[in-house]
Amino acid sequence: MNITAEAVKQLRERTGAGMMECKKALVETKGDLDAAADLMRKQGLAKADKKASRVAAEGVIVLEKSADGRSGVMVEVNCETDFVAREADFRAFAQAAATLAATAKPESLEALLAAKLESGETLDERRRALVAKIGENITVRRFTTLSAPTHLGAYVHGTRIGALVAVEGGDVSLAYDLAMHVAASNPRYLTVADVPADVVEKERAILTEQAQNEAQASGKPKPADIVAKMVEGRLRKTLGEITLAGQAFVKDPDVTIEKLLKTANARVTAFERFEVGAGIEKKQEDFVAEVMKQVKGSDKGGDGAVKH
Numbered sequence: 332m333n334i335t336a337e338a339v340k341q342l343r344e345r346t347g348a349g350m351m352e353c354k355k356a357l358v359e360t361k362g363d364l365d366a367a368a369d370l371m372r373k374q375g376l377a378k379a380d381k382k383a384s385r386v387a388a389e390g391v392i393v394l395e396k397s398a399d400g401r402s403g404v405m406v407e408v409n410c411e412t413d414f415v416a417r418e419a420d421f422r423a424f425a426q427a428a429a430t431l432a433a434t435a436k437p438e439s440l441e442a443l444l445a446a447k448l449e450s451g452e453t454l455d456e457r458r459r460a461l462v463a464k465i466g467e468n469i470t471v472r473r474f475t476t477l478s479a480p481t482h483l484g485a486y487v488h489g490t491r492i493g494a495l496v497a498v499e500g501g502d503v504s505l506a507y508d509l510a511m512h513v514a515a516s517n518p519r520y521l522t523v524a525d526v527p528a529d530v531v532e533k534e535r536a537i538l539t540e541q542a543q544n545e546a547q548a549s550g551k552p553k554p555a556d557i558v559a560k561m562v563e564g565r566l567r568k569t570l571g572e573i574t575l576a577g578q579a580f581v582k583d584p585d586v587t588i589e590k591l592l593k594t595a596n597a598r599v600t601a602f603e604r605f606e607v608g609a610g611i612e613k614k615q616e617d618f619v620a621e622v623m624k625q626v627k628g629s630d631k632g633g634d635g636a637v638k639h
Contacts, residue, residue, distance in 0.1 A: 334358055346371050373540040375548075388608030389416045390472070392493035393429040394485045400503065402478040403485050404432040405493050407605050411467040416490070421469065424461050428454055432474045443474060472611075475603045484510030491607040501597030508582060513602050518575040521599060526570055534569055538562045575599060 334357045342353040345368050352371065360366035390409035397403060408425040415421050428443070431454055437443040444455040452460075454471065462469050477483060479497035484506030487493045494513040498506045520526045539562050546553045553561075571577030576589040576599075583591075592598055 332358065332361060334362060338362060338364065342367055342371075369537060372537050373544065375541055375544060388611040389413045390607045391416055391422065391425045391490040392487055392605050392607055393425045393490075394487055394493050394495070395429040395433040396483060396485050397433065401481070401483050402476065403483050403495055404429055404474055404476045405485075405495055405603060405605055406432055406474040407472045407607060409470050409472050409608065409611070410465075415465055415467050415469075418465065420461060421465065424457060424469070427457065428471050428474075432476070436476070440471065440473065444471060473605070475605070477601060477603055479506070480600060481597075482506035484508070486510035486514050488514045492605070494602065494604045496602040497600045499598050499600055501592075501595040505591075505595050505597060508580075509588070509599060509602075512578070512581045512588065513575065513604050515581045516575075516578050517604060517606075518578055518602070519573045521574065521602065522576045523570045523574055526574065531566070531570070535562060535566055538565045538569070575602065 334354055338357055339350055339353045341364060342348070342357060343350060345364075346353065348371055353367070356367040356371050356374075357364070360370055388409050389412055390407060393406050393408070395404050395406075406425065406429040408421075408428055410416055410421060427448060431446050431448060432443055435443070435446040437446055444458070445453055447453050448457060450457075458469055458471065475495070477495040477497050480499040482498045482501060482503050482505070484496035484498060485494070486507060488511075492514045494510045496506060496509040496513055498509060539558070542553075542558050542561050542565075546558065571587075576587070576592075578588050580586045580588055580591050588599075
């Protein structure tokens with residue numbers, strides 16, 4: 332079957348493997364990216380499956396915290412190009428969406444879009460007006476709210492990654508550090524106990540096949556009980572890497588988050604992390620055409636302002 336260069340590129344980003352290995356895996360799995368990544372892990376070819384989903388769409392992440400610092404909202408607003416993502420009117424709209432989500436407390440994305448701004452227009456009406464002005468599709472993709480028993484950590488890395496962490500105990504500084512850690516390390520679960528059983532079994536199966544393949548390749552097959560111990564050891568390491576509690580603290584890699592929390596007599600009750608475009612496949616566009624579209628939009632009356 333025909334395997335596109337883009338598919339090979341995505342698999343290389345996820346696995347860190349060579350181009351030919353990636354193409355071969357995609358052919359074998361009939362173009363299924365997730366299946367190809369799993370296959371390469373089993374074969375020991377994947378250095379790391381770093382990306383659970385393709386990050387390609389443009390836009391911004393905006394956070395808004397309550398006055399008491401114990402609750403907040405996080406909103407992702409998308410556009411088609413990074414030019415618009417830096418544009419002042421787009422940034423202002425994204426901030427308005429976050430502020431409205433914090434004040435109106437909508438229960439769904441549809442309710443947020445239908446909520447009214449101070450001007451009297453709904454958020455969706457403001458969005459459509461901005462689309463008409465800028466000439467690009469703009470969407471409010473998602474939002475989340477989070478409340479904390481004691482402190483809410485909030486952190487935005489640039490404008491593309493945001494995190495909220497609800498903490499019981501500790502102090503404001505700890506909550507902020509935890510939010511920064513979540514943004515940087517992207518844990519999937521809070522603790523090992525929160526990892527679904529099917530995820531654990533899938534990892535165990537992959538690691539088992541990987542260990543068996545290694546033994547066969549070395550020409551020195553190991554007893555089943557030794558292989559099982561190897562697998563369980565690797566499984567503990569893998570689960571530690573995908574859970575917040577088991578990860579090494581980004582500001583002090585010698586300390587796990589679990590130990591950090593224990594020392595501070597605190598615990599994390601929940602966390603949320605957004606990354607711009609996660610899971611969205613962006614269409615490939617000609618760069619020159621993209622620039623010309625921006626120029627034409629400016630000629631039609633847009634201010635063309637770009638925020639650096």
